[in-house]
Amino acid sequence: MVRIELILDDDRHFAPGRKLIAISNAGRRELEIEFLRRQHGRVVLKFRGLDSIWDVEGLVGSDLVIRKDDLLPPGEGSFYTFQLKGCSVFDRGEFLGTVTDVLDNGGVEILKVEHDAEETLIPFAQAYLKTVDLPRCRIDMELPEGLRDINK
Secondary structure, three states: OEEEEEOOHHHHHHHHOOOEEEEEEOOEEEEEEEEEEEEOOOEEEEEEOOOOHHHHHHOOOOOOEOOOOOOOOOOOOOOOOEEEEEEEEOOOEEEEEEEEEEEEEOOOOOOEEEOEEEEEEOOOOOOOOEEEOOOOOOOEEEOOOOOOHHHH
């Protein structure tokens, strides 16, 4: 069994038989989930064929990822943060740039937005967010006065 840090809210992603890929310095390895258990506020996964501590030692420090094609569709009005990459960001109609990364700081995600070799970090907070239109690859926000100047 392996203890993991879970960033997806839907346990159905980790149902028995689903596949994950472990990525580490040693390479990539496909794993099949046998079961998921929540224990003392943590998540524990058991992978098929890995039955001892020695079998899973090589997974320590690995990133466990799900192929995009294997992700469950997000709920109504929801999306995966990786889908924001490449979106154009606007503040009250003014183009700010394109999302190049979404940073997780343990609280509110931060959009890394680049335009003309300039980088702006913008909190992806509900208070500032007006619309996310993934088909048009557009994010409309209303940022507080002076927020963009903090990055300079």
